[in-house]
Every structure is written in structure tokens, then in C-alpha cells.
Amino acid sequence: MVPVDLLAHLRRARDTADRHFAEPLDLAALARAAGVSKYHFLRCFAAEYGETPMQYVTRRRIERAADLLRATNLTVTEVCTLVGYSSLGTFSRRFRELVGTTPTAYQQTQAGARIPGCFVFMLGLDSAIPEKQPRRTDAYGRSLTEEEQL
Structure with missing residues (x-):
């Protein structure tokens, strides 16, 4: 407890x-x-x-990756980098463990309109991932540090 x-x-x-x-x-x-x-x-x-904290982080990264693969036309390599992996092999292995299929196969099975990748990069990752929290600013429009937000 x-x-x-x-x-x-x-x-x-x-x-x-x-x-x-x-x-x-x-x-x-x-x-x-x-x-x-x-x-x-x-x-x-x-x-x-x-689950351990790192299992939680891994699960959240893969959830975000699945969102991006489903909603955008980004490549698997681009998604891998956007969600924090530096190794495509590690990303693919973790994705398969948690989702049950490879990232490429998952993306191919998702139908529907997709957001062009150039918009994702132009607007930033925040707009591509629905659950991402908005950036907090002070009265002058400056970004708050993590400690200031708490």
C-alpha cells in the first residue's frame, strides 16, 4: 500500500x-x-x-506512435524519432510487443484521411498528438519551466 x-x-x-x-x-x-x-x-x-516507471514511459511512447501512424502520413522512422526512440529496431520491437504487429503493418491497416507530415513538423508534435498538454506561459508569453508549472 x-x-x-x-x-x-x-x-x-x-x-x-x-x-x-x-x-x-x-x-x-x-x-x-x-x-x-x-x-x-x-x-x-x-x-x-x-508497472515500473520505464514500462509506463514505453507504453505511452508506443501509444503516441500508434496515434501518429494512424493519423498522419509520416514514415515509421519519422514516428520512431518523434516519440523518443533513437533506434528503429528497438522501437519496432517494443511496438510489436505492445501492439501485436509491426509499425509498418499497423500503419497499412489504418484507413482514413491522414494529416500530411509537413503539417506535423511545421506545427509541432503538440498538435499531432491529441492528449498532449498545451504549453504554459507567464503573463508575458514566456514558457514556464516545469518547476514553475508545479
Whole structure:
């Protein structure tokens, strides 16, 4: 059982993973977002959410990749890079493990109109992924840092 006072900290770390899924994330960075040691964070996160923090990040990346493959005409390699993978082989293996098919086969089975990839790159990743949180700014329009948003 996870202490109730730790739940808000775990949610903060999970929100950090959701916002920054395409960036390099590791256990230490997520534990810092939660404000606890990485080993305590690992145990509590797994107990509360049923998966380790890195399994969660991987799942979220693959979910976003599936969204992009379904809704855009980007190549698998472009999607791989956009969701934070540097290795196409690792991305394809993880995608197949979680979705049950290769990224290319998944994209070929999706019918419907697709957003041109040039719009995705021009407008940024935020508009291509529906669940992405909007950028927060201060009164002068400057982007807030993660600490300022909390």
C-alpha cells in the first residue's frame, strides 16, 4: 500500500512522463519530479500503477506512435524519432510487443484521411498528438519551466 501523501508526488512524476515522453527520461529524472529517492519511487510507482516507471514511459511512447501512424502520413522512422526512440529496431520491437504487429503493418491497416507530415513538423508534435498538454506561459508569453508549472 502506497502512503496517501505520496500519491500526489507519483502523479506529478507520471504527468512529467506524459509531457516529456519524447525526451530522454530515466528513473532518476522521474524520481526527482516526485521528490523521492529513485528506489523508493520505483517501488511505490510499481505498487500504485502496476508497472515500473520505464514500462509506463514505453507504453505511452508506443501509444503516441500508434496515434501518429494512424493519423498522419509520416514514415515509421519519422514516428520512431518523434516519440523518443533513437533506434528503429528497438522501437519496432517494443511496438510489436505492445501492439501485436509491426509499425509498418499497423500503419497499412489504418484507413482514413491522414494529416500530411509537413503539417506535423511545421506545427509541432503538440498538435499531432491529441492528449498532449498545451504549453504554459507567464503573463508575458514566456514558457514556464516545469518547476514553475508545479
